[in-house]
Amino acid sequence: MEDTIAAVATAYGEGGIGIVRISGEQALPILNRIFQPMRKNRIQGNPDIRFQPEGFGTTIGEPIVNRRLTYGHVIDWETSQVLDEVLAVYMKGPYTYTAEDVVEVNCHGSIVALRKVLALILKSGARLADPGEFTKRAFLNGRLDLTQAEAVIDLIRAKSDRSFDVALSQLDGKLSQTIQEIRSKLMDQLVSLTVNIDYPDEDIEEITYESLLNNLLVINDMIVKLIDSADTGRIIKEGFKVAIVGKPNVGKSSLMNALLKENRAIVTDIPGTTRDTIVEDMTIRNIPIKLIDTAGIHYTEDQVEKIGIEKSKESFNQADLILLILDGSQALSKEDEEIIQVVGQRKAMILLNKMDLGQVIEEEALREKLPQAVFIKAAVKDGQGIREIEEQVEELVFKGQVKQSGSTFITNVRQVELLRLAKSSLEDGIQMARLGEALEFIEIDVKRGFELLGEIIGETVSESIIDEVFSRFCLGK
Incomplete structure (x- = not known):
């Protein structure tokens, strides 16, 4: 069983509301342990009288319902001390930010209240989340790919409407779709190369160097277009x-x-x-x-x-x-x-x-x-x-590029470097196709380009790179 994690999800400081987020299998049991629902009831015409608990652990009001805010108090189960008056919501996975069971406790926006509530949650079985761990779980659980996860931090740090729109477009999956489209075209070429290499005597369409070269040039142009957007993307972001x-x-x-x-x-x-x-x-x-x-x-x-x-x-x-x-x-x-x-x-x-x-x-x-x-x-x-x-x-x-918010821009150094490596690998394959070299050699370069593009969206990325990406996130996201 994976750990249940918790952290303050809002910025520390004075405010009307502060949120403590919990994610994992124990999210609901922890909420049930620390939270006492309350409700107002009309008794003898007086709307201000509340049911009071006869003893600790007595449930007052309606039970916690999936995706419904519930009013009540956070109570230290060891001392019976009320820590804060809150609104709590339980969201059952997989339809949540992390694709796990998630609880959010809406406290008063005081550093003291948030610290006390978080400490009680940690004492009740959760551990403190690492920076970016909620989004990392969303990635590992398949809710986001790596470009979408990186767009989350860009949204948080957006300095203008334009940078916000670009990050939102990436979070919505536009960049991912473009990368997947290029990878799909590369896969088509890999399939043709593999079939012609491994089964040359079968009744299949024989690949020609001319068609292979033309297809690889089209794919390379798509990669170049993304790379060319990087300078504009960096400016929009930074x-x-x-x-x-x-x-x-x-x-x-x-x-x-x-x-x-x-x-x-x-x-x-x-x-x-x-x-x-x-x-x-x-x-x-x-x-x-x-x-x-x-x-x-x-x-x-x-x-x-x-x-x-x-x-x-x-x-x-x-x-x-x-x-x-x-x-x-x-x-x-x-x-x-x-x-x-x-x-x-x-x-x-x-x-x-x-x-x-x-x-x-x-x-x-x-x-x-x-x-x-x-x-x-x-x-x-x-x-x-x-x-x-x-x-x-x-x-x-x-530089004359389309300025609509729907335009795809590369805004991430990691993504740019991977695109450049994929372009270099593909250009090696293009050169060998021009020279009529063995299909086996061309296949190696095309496959390398396919894998590098997979690293951009996280399909072929190493665990160390994943850790590096999410270490840049703030705590609670």
């Missing part, structure tokens, strides 16, 4: 890092305030106001953004400013996008030129600011120096150019 850089007093802090729609950074006419990097989380078009306002890059003897400038340069390597602000009302300075050299071929957006003062900067020469960059003319203090920045960020993130 956030798009945008570093605002430029020399002092070009409008970096003003831009940050405009994008955040609040006065987060100090703005003055005095150059060098920002001496350290300021990092803020926000969303643009439902894309989570990590916005980094950096110290103005310039020569200085001030030690504090030097530290801030070094941090600004570090931001170049960390950012997904560099948003370089230049004063469009002035010619490029030596400091501007040095920053442009650092930007180089990195993904960049060039904001020509203060254009309301008239354009002096030589735009064509600048475009020759930064041919890969996107250029936007703006007057940040008047709000001009902000909408264009948001549009370009959205375009850069999605």
Whole structure:
């Protein structure tokens, strides 16, 4: 018999409700031991009189019914002390989160109440659940596959509507279905290869290298499409890092305030106001953004400013996008030129600011120096150019991909690595098919790709990998 586990399923802290979850064969017996149902009854016209127990263990009110909330008290069976007034629900497996019998005790949202109730449950025969163990049991019991289990933690950590929608789509099984579709096509090829290798004299359709090559190329394209979605998926999940850089007093802090729609950074006419990097989380078009306002890059003897400038340069390597602000009302300075050299071929957006003062900067020469960059003319203090920045960020993130919530994106490093390995194995098979090598060699590569895809959804994954995945979960999930 597997252990019955228990943990607090809600975040610790002050709140209206806190939930203690129990899962396993002993969930209901434990509930019966610690919980005393109560009900209000009308006696002589008085609705407030309750039946009172004649002694400990007397059941008051209706018995516990599957999937029905029951009001009552949690009572320490050793001391007869009432620990909390609660609502309890018993849910019989397999139609539960873990596919086991599950009990949830809805306590008052006090750390003290939750700790006392959990301690009593553990004393009554349950053990404390490991982080992610409830979801791990859901996976092991076949209710979720591994991509769906990983989507649970992404749902919990979602930073935007878009990241929540992607995680919800994965939890609903969309990614699993795509992987299963690719594996099904690979299985068809494996069957054809095996039959032609093992039974060459039977009356079967003979496989040709041309048809095998075409089929493997189609399957490989499906894998490539998923891999190509990984950068967008990572950004949706973790956030798009945008570093605002430029020399002092070009409008970096003003831009940050405009994008955040609040006065987060100090703005003055005095150059060098920002001496350290300021990092803020926000969303643009439902894309989570990590916005980094950096110290103005310039020569200085001030030690504090030097530290801030070094941090600004570090931001170049960390950012997904560099948003370089230049004063469009002035010619490029030596400091501007040095920053442009650092930007180089990195993904960049060039904001020509203060254009309301008239354009002096030589735009064509600048475009020759930064041919890969996107250029936007703006007057940040008047709000001009902000909408264009948001549009370009959205375009850069999605790269023309479909933006509907139903799109399939890879958001997990483990999944991306397995897809790349499967692609490499399949490409080896494709190359051998082109060369007309023995079918036995091609079969090995196709089978390897099939198994690697199985690791993504958990069908061929090792126990150590399963433990690693679920160790990242919070306690009680």
